[in-house]
Amino acid sequence: MTYQGALLALADPTRRRLYERLRRRPHTVGELARIARVTQPAVSQHLRVLRDARLVTDRREGTRRHYQASVEGLAELRRYLESLWDDVLAAYAADDPAPPKRGSR
């Protein structure tokens, strides 16, 4: 039900690039800021959005903070997309010239 947050979070190109960096291994904010084309505060802001969408989690280690991709937000988004997918396919099948076995509805 929070797939909306994930959808919104991943819609932004910069945020998506950050997330894609995290999808393989954790990174600190500084690492991401060095990679990104925006300043460190911008990265922090994006990470906050990703965290609120439960796409990433963070772990503190001294002054550094490690962010890593989380399954939760992505799983929600994935479920939502699969339900859309099923419906669209079903609509296609119902509309197609070869309806295999049309049920009650």
Add this chain to the structure above:
Amino acid sequence: MTYQGALLALADPTRRRLYERLRRRPHTVGELARIARVTQPAVSQHLRVLRDARLVTDRREGTRRHYQASVEGLAELRRYLESLWDDVLAAYAADDPAPPKRGSR
């Protein structure tokens, strides 16, 4: 590679509601406008975005225009999401206390 358009298109709540209406059967613009909480021009604008993202197709019939969900854009988005999913799961497995059979990298 056009999953970006689909992502952006579905990020907007109004647009998502319109798309969810189309996911089961086609609708005309008028039908959607009556359902939606926005005016017909707004609906047309949203439909254009959805069409550009290849999430819907349209078919003219007299003065009416029928929109229906398309598999293309959704398939692209789905593929993208699956690749993210695989990577995140792999990262988790690599990080987990029970690495089943860690390969070369």
Add this chain to the structure above:
DNA sequence: GACCAGTGTAAGCAGTTACTTATATAAGCC
């Protein structure tokens, strides 16, 4: 041809958002 229903486009506006710089907070080190 005149009218009407259905839809797309144009222009303008208000709210949002992604960025910046400046500053606060916190931990490690001398």
Add this chain to the structure above:
DNA sequence: GGCTTATATAAGTAACTGCTTACACTGGTC
């Protein structure tokens, strides 16, 4: 305690976006 490094937050701004009203266009009907 003072300094440095790492990160978050605050405040301000420019660009974007989703909405509206007004209008153009197209096809059917009389």
